[in-house]
Every structure is written in C-alpha cells, then in structure tokens.
Amino acid sequence: MDRAGLIEAVGRKTAGDGEVPAEQIGRVVDALFGTVAEAGVIADALKAGRAVTLVGFGSFHDVGGEASLRPGKALNEFIHDQAG
Structure with missing residues (x-):
C-alpha cells in the first residue's frame, strides 16, 4: 500500500462519524511518517534515542x-x- 492507498483506507475507516477530508488525513500521515523533505515524529523520536x-x-x-x-x-x- 502506498501513501495514497493508506490515506484512502484511513478515510474509509473513519467515515462512520462524517467524512474526514483526505487532505487532513494526508497531513497526519506525513506528520507521523515524514516526507522526503521533512522527517516525521517517529523518525524524530528514534533519532533522539x-x-x-x-x-x-x-x-x-x-x-x-x-x-x-x-x-x-x-x-x-x-x-x-x-x-x-
């Protein structure tokens, strides 16, 4: 599953209480896992030991x-x- 597939799957899982926009899900995915330009919080924590x-x-x-x-x-x- 690539980033787009992950965002789509999360959107389906969270659709029960109203739709969460793909853009917001994408920002959360990027914040957790990072992007080419910026590390995510998981990488930051590992780097900090x-x-x-x-x-x-x-x-x-x-x-x-x-x-x-x-x-x-x-x-x-x-x-x-x-x-x-």
Whole structure:
C-alpha cells in the first residue's frame, strides 16, 4: 500500500462519524511518517534515542543504527488469524 492507498483506507475507516477530508488525513500521515523533505515524529523520536510504542500494534526502535518495528501481540495474532 502506498501513501495514497493508506490515506484512502484511513478515510474509509473513519467515515462512520462524517467524512474526514483526505487532505487532513494526508497531513497526519506525513506528520507521523515524514516526507522526503521533512522527517516525521517517529523518525524524530528514534533519532533522539526514544522508542515509539503503539499498544497492540508494536514499537519502533533504533537497533544498531537501523529503524526496526517489533510487532505487538495483537498485530501478530491478527496477521496469523489468531485474534480472539
């Protein structure tokens, strides 16, 4: 899934309470993950030596100078059709 697909999918997931404009979703995606021109908050935190943890999804860490995602239990269970 590319950026446009992510924005569209988030829009579908949030449509229940009224439509969230794609432009606003795009700004949030860019703020989290960054753009070519500017790092996002996840990258900023990793560069500062902090981890970013999203309960159930996983955590982003700096492992030997490389960004790494450690999937959370809920994400692993969902991917492997084990979600309760």
